[in-house]
Amino acid sequence: MRNEMFRGIWNVPFITNCYLVKMSALRTSNAKAVTYTKDGLDSDMAFCASLRDLGIFMHVSNEMDFGHLVNPETYDISRTHPDMYQLFDNKMEWTTRYLHEDYLSSFDEKKKPNMPCPDVYWFPLMSKQFCVEWIDIMEAFGQWSDGSNSDKRLESGYEAVPTRDIHMSQVGLDRHWLHILKEFVRPLQEMVFTGYYHNPPVSVMNFVVRYRPDEQPSLRPHHDSSTYTINLALNTPNVDYEGGGCRFIRYNCSVRDTKRGWLLMHPGRLTHYHEGLLVTKGTRYIMVSFVDP
Numbered sequence: 001m002r003n004e005m006f007r008g009i010w011n012v013p014f015i016t017n018c019y020l021v022k023m024s025a026l027r028t029s030n031a032k033a034v035t036y037t038k039d040g041l042d043s044d045m046a047f048c049a050s051l052r053d054l055g056i057f058m059h060v061s062n063e064m065d066f067g068h069l070v071n072p073e074t075y076d077i078s079r080t081h082p083d084m085y086q087l088f089d090n091k092m093e094w095t096t097r098y099l100h101e102d103y104l105s106s107f108d109e110k111k112k113p114n115m116p117c118p119d120v121y122w123f124p125l126m127s128k129q130f131c132v133e134w135i136d137i138m139e140a141f142g143q144w145s146d147g148s149n150s151d152k153r154l155e156s157g158y159e160a161v162p163t164r165d166i167h168m169s170q171v172g173l174d175r176h177w178l179h180i181l182k183e184f185v186r187p188l189q190e191m192v193f194t195g196y197y198h199n200p201p202v203s204v205m206n207f208v209v210r211y212r213p214d215e216q217p218s219l220r221p222h223h224d225s226s227t228y229t230i231n232l233a234l235n236t237p238n239v240d241y242e243g244g245g246c247r248f249i250r251y252n253c254s255v256r257d258t259k260r261g262w263l264l265m266h267p268g269r270l271t272h273y274h275e276g277l278l279v280t281k282g283t284r285y286i287m288v289s290f291v292d293p
């Protein structure tokens, strides 16, 4: 019943926390005996006992979805977009809200995967709402790195190709992001890079990059320290910014028309030397992971 294998209405001896009352049941004269107090019983027990004594029936229904009650132990209203942090407490709603509506279509056997450049794959992953809230969370946190080579967040303290970025560990979303990698990204990877299996994917570098003309407008050619990299577009070219995109130098092939919520997946080294193209106006945001360094 709780897992919705059955839908229906059940007559039950006890209800608690939250209920709807048909007022006419309580407007009868004997309903005056309904009480929340009875020796030795807590208030819910006392209430239900008095309803039973009066022959007033209680029911539980799962015929309709009424939404959910948040768990106040884990729902942290001090966070920007606390629902984003509810992945482990409220998985079903989280997935409905934040996974891209076309995510599953990538697994359609009749469909050929999108490959905008050689061995660069392109999949819908996260919803528009996810992208909007993810950017909000980063901007509310606001502590973008300074783009220099020294980076205290890394074990080595050194970043060879620095970006202006925020790491997921800084905003308490690293566990959530690793779960996304394991549950949603890994199955896509297994489909296109066949025979490579690594579960769970390992990733220590998970970050949002911000490109702006007056801050960091582009990223010089480099390899990533990854087996494969994912690069998720969080906003939209020619709407939120001009220019931008990712160029794969060996193939002289660029992806400029990136789509919000879609990820690019490409090998990190050797063949996929790449660069971040110049943003000439506005702000471009991407979420990047170096998977299996």
Ligand SMILES: O=C(O)CCC(=O)C(=O)O
Pocket (backbone or CB within 6 Å): 163, 209, 219, 224, 231, 245, 246, 274, 275, 276, 277, 286, 288
């Ligand atoms: O701007 C891009 O799309 C490329 C980003 C990138 O290569 C990186 O962050 O390592």
Ligand SMILES: [Fe+2]
Pocket (backbone or CB within 6 Å): 222, 223, 224, 229, 274
């Ligand atoms: Fe890169």
